[in-house]
Amino acid sequence: MAFFHSEADMKHPSGYALIRRHLRRYPHALRQHLLQELNRLVTCEPVIGIMGKTGVGKSSLCNALFRSEICAVNAVEACTRQPQRVRLRFGQHYLTLVDLPGVGESVTRDGEYRELYQRMLPEMDLVLWVLKADDRAFAVEEQFYQDVFAQFRGPVPPVLWVLNQVDKTEPAEQWCWLSAQPSALQAEHIARKQQVVARQLGIAEQNILPVSVRGRYRLSRLVEAMITRLPKQARSPLVPHLQNGYRTTSIISTASSSFGDAVVEVIDKVIDLAPLPQVARSALQAVTHTVARAARSLWGFFFG
Incomplete structure (x- = not known):
């Protein structure tokens, strides 16, 4: 219309x-x-890809950011092994989220996913690559990033690396739920984790954003990063879909x-x-x- x-x-x-x-x-x-x-x-209808292993909290993150329910959170198995397109509508505005199947399930599936991701990259305005903060290594992500993004011929959409579930960072019992903040020791460990991930993946540290959906931590920072990294024409159409608290003056x-x-x-x-x-x-x-x-x-x- x-x-x-x-x-x-x-x-x-x-x-x-x-x-x-x-x-x-x-x-x-x-x-x-x-x-x-x-x-x-x-x-304009922004298209945002959501990438990451199964169980990193992709659905929970999207449900925390956007007004519409994205998909049922399933802790046992992946919601789907095929790209799940979710077209959100608010008023006259649409937003498409492409929930891509998680990497690291098996060598065979990862090979299939590489081709799938490369085929779909050109249509995306932004990619949120979700990592789990308490994972010890990111070898799968490193290999996948190099194979899919670094070798991609053509313009690649901007990637924001979301270090999710930082409330589980040790010592997890020190997380302050009342103020939605990590303890001083947790904050130190989170910063160190950002440095490790940046070094391992060969990316800028400022592109790694620590958040916690359950701990209500720094989701607004993620939204600010999304708005600045999206193409100009895709920024405004994203705003109506955001939860009330993220539609700030800034x-x-x-x-x-x-x-x-x-x-x-x-x-x-x-x-x-x-x-x-x-x-x-x-x-x-x-x-x-x-x-x-x-x-x-x-x-x-x-x-x-």
Whole structure:
């Protein structure tokens, strides 16, 4: 369903009417093209891959982040050995989560999964690779990451490594459930674990995010990282799907600013491709940032 309606439908003031008003100087055909492109921005559907071994808490993590229930958490066996696509809807916005089967089950299955992951990588905007904080080694993940990502030909989606269940970090009995914080000794061990994982996988330490769903620890930091790593056009459509506590002023500010930037890029692209005299092209480019400011101010109308 298109968000932008015909001018006949604009008898009452709305965000769409205001956008049209700012585009009134554009030739009709160009204005329609712009509205179509803006509509694509508003209706963009982010695709996030969820990777990791069975039992690392992928489903629990997703259920903690997003408003919709993702899939039943099963501690005995994997939910599925096939990619499970979950299409979430909130209002007019959609989000697709691709829950990929866990690595490390067997050599045969890992070989199948490598091909599967490589085939699916190009369609993803972001990958959350979930690790279990109390695992002692990550040789399987290291090999898999090198085989799938490092050797992939083409653009690779950004990866956030989620060090999950850090409340189990020794000494686990020292976790403070009331303040949702690790003890000083646990915090030291968590930091050391981040360093070990970064060194073993050959990745930047800031890409490893320690969290605990059960301990309500640093999930907001993970959401902030997701928003900044997603492509500009995918940031705002993610926000409506987040649990209430993660739709913070900072998250909304980043998303709305990115939406305005994406609008500028769309307008510049459409103007560059249009067969216009240079004078007309310059005149339209001069009002581009006015339209972008309007888009930012109307962010809540589209995504709130």
